[in-house]
Amino acid sequence: MEYFFIIIGAIFVNNIILAQFLGICPFLGVSSKVGTSVGMGAAVTFVMAIASIAAYLLQYYVLIPLGIGFMQTIVFILVIASLVQMVEIILKKVSPPLYQALGVFLPLITTNCAVLGVAILLVQKEFNMLESVVFSISNAIGFTLAIVLFAGLREKLELEDLPKAMRGVPVALVTAGILAMAFMGFSGLV
Numbered sequence: 001m002e003y004f005f006i007i008i009g010a011i012f013v014n015n016i017i018l019a020q021f022l023g024i025c026p027f028l029g030v031s032s033k034v035g036t037s038v039g040m041g042a043a044v045t046f047v048m049a050i051a052s053i054a055a056y057l058l059q060y061y062v063l064i065p066l067g068i069g070f071m072q073t074i075v076f077i078l079v080i081a082s083l084v085q086m087v088e089i090i091l092k093k094v095s096p097p098l099y100q101a102l103g104v105f106l107p108l109i110t111t112n113c114a115v116l117g118v119a120i121l122l123v124q125k126e127f128n129m130l131e132s133v134v135f136s137i138s139n140a141i142g143f144t145l146a147i148v149l150f151a152g153l154r155e156k157l158e159l160e161d162l163p164k165a166m167r168g169v170p171v172a173l174v175t176a177g178i179l180a181m182a183f184m185g186f187s188g189l190v
Helices: 002-013 024-029 034-066 069-094 096-105 113-124 129-158 169-188
Strands: none
Touching: 002 129, 002 169, 024 096, 024 129, 024 169, 034 069, 034 096, 034 113, 034 129, 069 096, 069 113, 113 129, 129 169
8 A cells, every 4th residue: 555655646646747846858848849858758657667677776875884875866866967977879870860869858867856856756755666666657757748748738838719818838837836736636635
């Protein structure tokens, strides 16, 4: 039952984008098309899952035993940067169209505070290895859900006749705010 609460809490209640406001840059930048958003969500899911395992192992088997826990943030950033480079190389070979569509936002996963935030949160919450993986994958699913929903809404709004002053960024920000408020309805679940 504990894993169920971790999953529901990470995806809906404490959504990394809509409740904790981490990962806003790719949320706003990559969410103009659903296909691109799904690709970004998959890339972030892969990076978050592997980063959580690496963060857990480094924290409890290297940093704490050596008494250098203060290096946590720097070490986690280096691990995340390495993983993103790996994802970038793989995407370039496997799916060149997705690689082109993600463009500059793929390397920005390195600085995506959602990935770093999840790595730090799983250590702060003192999760074991399995809980850490479940927590990070659930957060990645929440990230993907938010970005895909937002992309779908943005695609739909492009077809609407909006006042000139509301087109583009203004309607995107209003839509993001409404989506965040909608997710607040889940706050009583866990």
